[in-house]
Amino acid sequence: MKPFKFKQFEIQQSANVFRVGTDGVLLGALANVDFAENVLEVGAGTGLISLMLAQRNSKAKFLGIDISEVAVHLTDLNFKNSIFSSRLQNILHDFKTFETHEKFDLIVTNPPYFETSDSSKDKIARQNVELNFYQLISKSSELLSENGVFSVIIPFEVGADFIKIAKENQLFLKRRINIYGIENSKIKRLILEFSSNEKKLEESDFIIEKSPRKYSDQYLELTNEFHVFKKEDRN
Incomplete structure (x- = not known):
């Protein structure tokens, strides 16, 4: 499978690991990493989100964790080949049993979300x-x-x-971004950010496409430092 090339790094991919997609790109570009010194990515996959966050925050250190050996191999490769490699670490581990004395300023994830499916494709990553x-x-x-x-x-x-569920675990919603696939459509995704401190909710909207296969100005501006856009993507 062809690698996915960004401006400052490259993502090697595999048919057995969830590939570079819009969800990961959006989270990597929008997650609040500015304040963080110690970041954990749960289910790192190819390492995309950590690499984007490392580009945005030049001081933070990152740890990726995944239960898939194939995914960990890919993330290791992508981390080592990047200019941010000295700040990136990756481990093979089940997050449910992960133990550490460290605390993290940012925990970020594009989690499994399909409850059931007959398809074996991306079974762990997508369910x-x-x-x-x-x-x-x-x-x-x-x-x-x-x-x-x-x-x-x-x-x-x-x-x-x-x-x-977050509130039951003393995590309170502080930021919500409503993601629309296309202008004037229904909300497709949510980016949610929680903290243990209750604060006034910050809410905003984000539109990916202004028309079919035509990125919105909002998306182009957000990802300009990452994506290598073709001319037709901007028209």
């Missing part, structure tokens, strides 16, 4: 198979620093349940 929302949230709550942020991208349909 609620190895890590359900409750396990993800409760473990993240344990590992966050005092002012840490938990940042995710999920389908709109599961947003209310996710927010409820």
Whole structure:
């Protein structure tokens, strides 16, 4: 499978690991990493999100964790081949049993979200198979620093349940970005950020495409420092 080339790094891909997609790019570009010194990516896959965040924050250190040996191999390769390699680390481990004395200023993830499916494609990465929302949230709550942020991208349909489970684990919604696939459509995804401190909710909207296969100005501006756009993408 061909690598996906960004301006400052390259992502080697595999048919057995969830590939570079819009969800990961959006989270990598929008997650609040400015304040963070110690970042954990849960289910790192190819390492895309950590690499984007490393480009945005030149001081933070990153740890990726994944249960898939193939994914860990890819992430290792992509981390080592990047100009940010000295700040990137990756491990093979089940997040449910992950133990560390470290606390993280940012925990970020594009989590599994299809409850059931007959397809074996991307089974671990795309389904609620190895890590359900409750396990993800409760473990993240344990590992966050005092002012840490938990940042995710999920389908709109599961947003209310996710927010409820987070609150039960003393994580309160502080930022919500409503993602629209195309202008004047229904909300497709949510980027949600939580912290252990209750604060006034910051809410905004984001549109990916202004028309079919034509990126919005909002998306072009957001990802300009990452994507290598073709001329037709901008028209």
